[in-house]
Amino acid sequence: MTKISGPLDIVVMGASGDLARRKIFPALFSLFCQGYLPDQLRFFGFARSKLTDDEFRGRITEHLTCRYAPGESCADLMSDFLSRCRYMAGNYGSSEDMLDLYQLMQAEKRCEANILFYFAIPPSVFLDVSRALGDAGMIRCTQEEPWTRAVIEKPFGQDRESSDNLTCELGKVFTEDAIYRIDHYLGKEVIQNLMVLRFANLVFEPIWNRHYIERVWIDWREDLGLEGRAGYFDSYGVIRDVMQNHLLQILALIAMDKPQQASAQHVRDEKVKVLRRISPVTLDHAVLGQYGAATWRDKDRVGYRQEPDVSPSSCTPTFCAARLEIDNDRWRGVPFIVRAGKAMNAKENEVRIQFRSMESNLFSSGRRTLPPNELVVRIQPNEGIYLGLNNKEPGHDLTLEKRDLDLRYASAYPGMIPDAYECLLLDVMEGDKSLFIRSDELEAAWDIFTPLLHKIDEDKLEPDLYPFGSYGPVIDKILLD
Ligand code: NDP
């Protein structure tokens, strides 16, 4: 284990929000408990909500866990961690407020610290914050210590044009080296394993193409509704929130060609190549949905349009299924069905690679074909890899059944699986950009969804209603060949 060099200040913009409370501070606490963070370490939260330091600490505490420090030591670690946390309320676009923040950071005089800014805010305020930080003189444009780095959350913009504009404008404040465009799915253990699965096992590469694979599903379901995130979500919707980034990154890792080397540059080059071969999604190849009120798990759930701060006529999709096609020799004709939905019947994220059926069935005159093989990569929960095979059921008769070869992480790796944010935050502190998004990847990803997003916004397309807690709308129209 290498301890990050200090001193280090971590400033979380949008510290009152869902991401900061549920993911960033818990990940920082985990790294703190494991001894990765320097001794000279402080955390600063900034947002518009008026909170005292103690109220802020109270909010953070709700989500800190003792998983890396079970027993009595956890309480001591928690109080040490919380004593390093300060909060300041201010406006995102105000350089005066940023100067106040700077003064708070300077309060305990010591040598200059590295500064990590985390933008846990809606993209609409990324630029305001950057400019205000720049105007307040808080950004150092050097790679040397003490450095300043900025972690920018997804979605990076609203469409291709606004994303390009954001890249250009952010470039006036931060150097490209200092910008870390995060997609936390790339930090998830099973997603980090996708390349190893494909390129460290000879069995897959020969059949990883249209001759053997019939269809690929990339499925993402969440059993939560808006959870108070209207301020962000209602202007973005599920395509920008999840599909354009998390799901396309998974797709790129599944579909790309083998990189010459496992280096960040070669891997990202291959991802860009395959993303550029995907045609923009059309409305014929998409189903849009929005959740409606229902009773689910014994509770009455409101529909999307009744959620606080959502307009009663909002057309923002909370569900989308899209059929993507890759125009290259490996994949021509193989549909990639990418589906994402909020307020569905489960939290589940997996990739299903469905192989073609065998042309003949040697084992039963009654059935012409055998069930096809299927490789399932379960990203969460219950991480695992399953290969569906036809197998002889033990006994005197020749009876075939479909069974899984299964690699469940919980039993294969009983130790703890690190959280994606822990891994990625460490990478930022170490200056490793391998798992962060390059600007050309971003451009290619926006090109796939921008025309559809414009159509949805301009025509105010009415999404299909599905009950909270259901499997979402019917998507048959995009499955037909
Ligand atoms: P929130 O809606 O909780 O927003 C974060 C904070 O930003 C809020 O506490 C609020 O703070 C401020 N805010 C909200 N809406 C606006 C607005 N319209 N204008 C200005 N400020 C606003 O969102 P999340 O924390 O969930 O998401 C923030 C970012 O993180 C998004 O880009 C999202 O894509 C990304 N993200 C979120 C994840 C999650 O699990 N929540 C996971 C991965 C990425 P205040 O009013 O106090 O200023």
Ligand code: BG6
């Ligand atoms: C975020 C989305 O990027 O991912 C959220 O903004 C979503 O809407 C979250 O809830 C899911 O992350 P995870 O790691 O819980 O799958």
